[in-house]
Amino acid sequence: MRTKTFAAAALLAAASLTLTACGSGDDSDKPVAVVSEEAGTDKAATVLDKPFEKPDLVLTDTQGKKYDLREETAGKPTLVYFGYTHCPDVCPLTMSNIAVAKKQLPKAEQDELRVVFVTTDPKRDTSAELGKWLKGIDSDFVGLTGDFATIQAGARTLGISIEPTTKDKNGKLVSEHGTQVIAFSPKTDGGYVLYGEDATVDDYTKDLPKIVKGENP
Secondary structure, three states: OOEEOOOHHHHHHHHOOOOEEOOOOOOOOOOOOOOOOEOOOOOOOEEEEEEEOOOOOEEEOOOOOEEEHHHHHOOOOEEEEEEOOOOOOHHHHHHHHHHHHHOOOOHHHHHHOEEEEEEOOOOOOOHHHHHHHHHOOOOOOEEEEOOHHHHHHHHHOOOOOEOOOEEOOOOOEEOEEOOOEEEEOOOOOOEEEEEOOOOOHHHHHHHHHHHOOOOOO
16 A cells, blocks of 8 residues: 555546446556655555545435535535446445444544445436445445536546446446545545545545544545
């Protein structure tokens, strides 16, 4: 694990080219470019020198109600991830890792933390489907669906690329998406920490106590 500190513009350029086709088994999720890194550490976090602004996303939650991301998570420690429920590997593993780590926090801090899963496959991921899937991971996680173009634009502001769902060579529907988890500070509402798909339960367990306070992991 490495801690990497990037200039936001450089990170945006690199991350926007980082895509994973869940279950495809290819190497498209590998970083295209490494701007700078600090080797020899055991941290999975990338602390950004210029935090991302929280996306201006108004979507639909698992109850079928309007959910304004900025309004609903203002002043709350928040983790945001873009993925889809039919993903066979990265998405459920990432969400499960966060769910396990969250349960290690004191109850009051668990209640403060917001974990938001935004679908990259809204045609299949209805509010009901998202609710059913997330209930098996953590029923307090927020699931959001809506117009694909809106979701894609919101992800792009975080340097996360997502593409419309397509069929692979075997006829299986896949959704290509960046696999970064962005942590937003309760102090500034800025997205100041990034995690890749290699972040483990232990990484999140160690870092979440600081994330909920808006501190650097």
